[in-house]
Amino acid sequence: MIDHPTRDVGFGVYIHWPFCASKCPYCDFNSHVRHQGVDQERFLAAFRREIAHTAARIPGRTVTSIFFGGGTPSLMRPETVGAILDAIGGAWAVAPDAEVTLEANPTSVEAERFRGYRQAGVNRVSLGVQALNDPDLKRLGRMHSVEEALAAVKVAASIFERYSFDLIYARPGQTPQAWAAELKEAIGHAVEHLSLYQLTIEPGTWFERLFNAGKLTVPDEETGRALYDVTQEVCEAHGLPAYEISNHARPGAESRHNLLYWRYGEYAGIGPGAHGRLVTGNARIATATEKHPETWLAQVEREDHGVIEEEILTTEAAGDEFLLMGLRLKEGIDPRRYEAFAGRPLNAGRARILEEEGLIRMDGTRLAVTEKGFPVLNAVIAELAA
Template sequence: MGNPIPAAPDPIALYVHWPFCVTKCPYCDFNSHVRASIDDNAWRTALLADLAHEAARLPGRRLASIFFGGGTPSLMPPATVAAIIDAATHHWPAAPDIEITLEANPSSVEAARFAGFAAAGVNRLSLGLQALNDADLKALGRPHDLAQGLAALDIAQANFARVSFDLIYDRPGMTPDSWAPELARAIAFGTSHLSLYQLTLEPGTRFTALHARGQLDMPDSDTSADLFDLTRAMTADAGLFAYEVSNHARPGAESRHNLAYWTYGDYAGIGPGAHGRRQGVATARLKKPEAWLAGVAAGSGRSETLLTPDERATEALVMGLRLAAGIDAARFQARTGLPLAAVLRPDRVVRLVDQGLLEQDTQGLRLTAAGQPFVDAVLKQIAA
């Protein structure tokens, strides 16, 4: 299995998974579930117990970020969010500039909680708008309309110093001519961060089934490439630079929590289906909410796997190549125990460098602007 890497001096990140949603979107393959009722006290108790378990295994570290993801974490009671933040910053000393993000969906009921989340300590909100017209919101199965989305964005910007929102593009029927004004409107809202995702047909989702039956007409590959290029050009012109394949920010407004993943830092993951990486160990939780809840009560429901150096290196390669800055070779070796060259197929790297898709030097490896749309294909080519 190889030896675990030594404890890194880097700060850690904490991911908290809240698995519940109002509805299940037809494109979503996340661990999200719809329930008629939720026992908030039981969930708060279980999350705090799961947090204590992780804290006991990562002593003496500094906490750089907390991310409440889902599911729909804006369905959480603000008191539960506050209790988790208080417990986390008791277990680990918080960095002076700790980033605490909560994902939210913009129904009016959830938006009314935003002030409560800010009072609890959340200082960054990530809002799932997904589209800026009612027809596409309905087609995407979103439980809000555009008016609710824009109202939620106004409330978010009034309560949080840092706001990001998500849009899905490359939607059925979309062209550069239809996307350009929508993206221009999104940029004009003035947030410091945008997450812009091309619609992906994930196995097991309703969209994938519809597409297989010929009932969902997706843009062709040339149109998808044009949409990607347009997105890059318009965001760069607005000073929102693509620091990762799908994430755009003004300098200094990048998601520090997500950067911990992409640079292969240690992070603790709690809640149903949550994954973590700590000191070369992969952690995972049971996915079904009720099974996770019972497992925590019984002191179980968790798995830990010591990763080999090859496994760590492959993960670090997959995560790091998504960044515009690419993979830092020195950090890669420190985090995985292997040199970057050990996990690459050098002949294919050379070919992709010659084709203008990759750059490689003594500092590391990165995709060029031409290569970034093809990150998954490049990874398949170069991984040893």
């Protein structure tokens, strides 16, 4: 049964809050600005309905992680967050040690809400710091200063057992030396977890327009590789090794919800533009909801759900997704799980060639990408999936 290796991993619930105070120029996420305000009561009612509808499809699960992403979930009132958590707890069993993460902007206003989120049931926050110098924060369209961000990190550390923050590197004009210094400063505040993303020019963003007009330059490929190498070296030396290509943690402090994705577990996607992977019988189903917040809202009020795309994944598609997700992890994959999803074993000849080239390693029942292989990860995955 192909669902067996899925259910062993756990079950997560992803809640998408699609609203932001402003749209960052690099961002291609499903986020929307509503200057006239948001009717949180109406959206809460819709979240409750979609949760109940999803639970009716896949009953009997035990929730091991919950993640509030966005958008900017820290624009939600703590009461709204608490009510959504109550709805999840009413729909499924929730593990006593479930990880409940909320993404937050590190502004002084939102930091004041942290205690309310903790009381609501959130036990981990992920802060969108993005840079530790004010000129770059301004260029990235962020609404906080470095001083505000570090104050918010300090507040988070005093309230939550676990917290993380994000930084973007390969920013315009950034040198490996400057990034190394910034990263060391960040680690001094991070304690257990950092998400470090290389800036990419995404289609449809303001940065893409500037880039195409020649008004924005990003580090070239060689400098980008040097920045990546510095990231690995500095984090490793300071006790936060990479456990995934963009995520670093002290051992045991990894994001459990993100591990659920990368280990190809089962998760429900709730809210505008949320994606899910549900398991019914032997089938793995990919779901996606309506992206536009008010259109999603109207559909949920009509039909109890906002799903507009649903696909039963073929064994080939499930196998490919498993590779795409699992090989991002330093721990790699169990090839037997690939065979359970894909209905066929990995090509031993291709795997042997990649191993001889030093791009992957086979260690007992695990296949993992090496440090040499991570910078060319997409090519490694393509070769194994062929």
